[in-house]
Amino acid sequence: MKESFGTRLARLRKDKGLTQEEVADKLHVSPQAVSKWECAASYPDIDGLLTLSEVLGVTVDELVGKAKETPHLVPENERKDVKNMTLKVTVDSTDGDKVRINIPVALLKIVVESGVAMPAVNGNEALKNIDFKQIMTLIEQGVIGKLVEIDSADGDHVEVTVN
Amino acid sequence: MVIKVLTKRGPRIRIWMPLGVAKWHIVRHAIIKSSHHDENVITLVGLLPQLVKAARRYVRRHGHLTIVEVKTHDGDHILIRI
Numbered sequence: 001m002k003e004s005f006g007t008r009l010a011r012l013r014k015d016k017g018l019t020q021e022e023v024a025d026k027l028h029v030s031p032q033a034v035s036k037w038e039c040a041a042s043y044p045d046i047d048g049l050l051t052l053s054e055v056l057g058v059t060v061d062e063l064v065g066k067a068k069e070t071p072h073l074v075p076e077n078e079r080k081d082v083k084n085m086t087l088k089v090t091v092d093s094t095d096g097d098k099v100r101i102n103i104p105v106a107l108l109k110i111v112v113e114s115g116v117a118m119p120a121v122n123g124n125e126a127l128k129n130i131d132f133k134q135i136m137t138l139i140e141q142g143v144i145g146k147l148v149e150i151d152s153a154d155g156d157h158v159e160v161t162v163n
Numbered sequence: 164m165v166i167k168v169l170t171k172r173g174p175r176i177r178i179w180m181p182l183g184v185a186k187w188h189i190v191r192h193a194i195i196k197s198s199h200h201d202e203n204v205i206t207l208v209g210l211l212p213q214l215v216k217a218a219r220r221y222v223r224r225h226g227h228l229t230i231v232e233v234k235t236h237d238g239d240h241i242l243i244r245i
């Protein structure tokens with residue numbers, strides 16, 4: 001499930017160590033307005049978004065969820081069931097081919113626990129060294145987002161994201 | 164499971180295959196690629212029922228599972244979806 005604007009705003013605010021009142025003060029709005037944004041009862045206007053991004057030290061893209069997710073730890077009570085999570089592997093090769101692989105985390109868990117070596121995608125060198133066991137440990141500890149990003153010597157770009 | 168191969172100029176191919184049949188194609192492919200007595204293949208065969216079950220459960224929850232999607236630089240589009 002995609003993270004909502006309100007949840008993302010609350011997460012970024014807490015990451016920055018700010019209270020709703022402090023954010024409201026910097027934006028010259030009421031704390032209730034910030035609370036409403038985080039509860040998805042209303043949304044800030046464009047000027048508010050720009051100021052918010054400055055206050056929180058992120059880009060507007062990241063604030064509205066357009067930017068690729070940075071890895072973050074989900075609190076234990078907000079974590080999704082592993083059965084509902086997906087591991088996405090994207091490979092953008094230099095010759096212009098784009099490969100997208102989606103693996104349900106439940107499947108990955110079965111394979112990792114069995115100790116079977118993960119097959120490389122069409123011999124892609126960059127994927128061979130990814131430690132899926134380590135990735136599974138991170139997922140179980142509640143870390144989601146972009147966990148791996150590789151720019152290989154031959155120009156391929158590989159990303160492993162969990163959501 | 165459906166395999167779609169949509170080429171830019173050539174034919175558009177759609178292959179429907181029961182998941183139960185597809186899993187044996189995966190085993191066959193793994194055996195061909197492996198060396199004799201490859202422990203990975205033996206373990207993989209043992210895991211298949213669990214993997215298929217987990218995939219079916221995921222599809223039931225999410226409607227579909229696009230396992231692989233490839234867009235080539237020359238415009239071909241290959242999709243493997245359960």
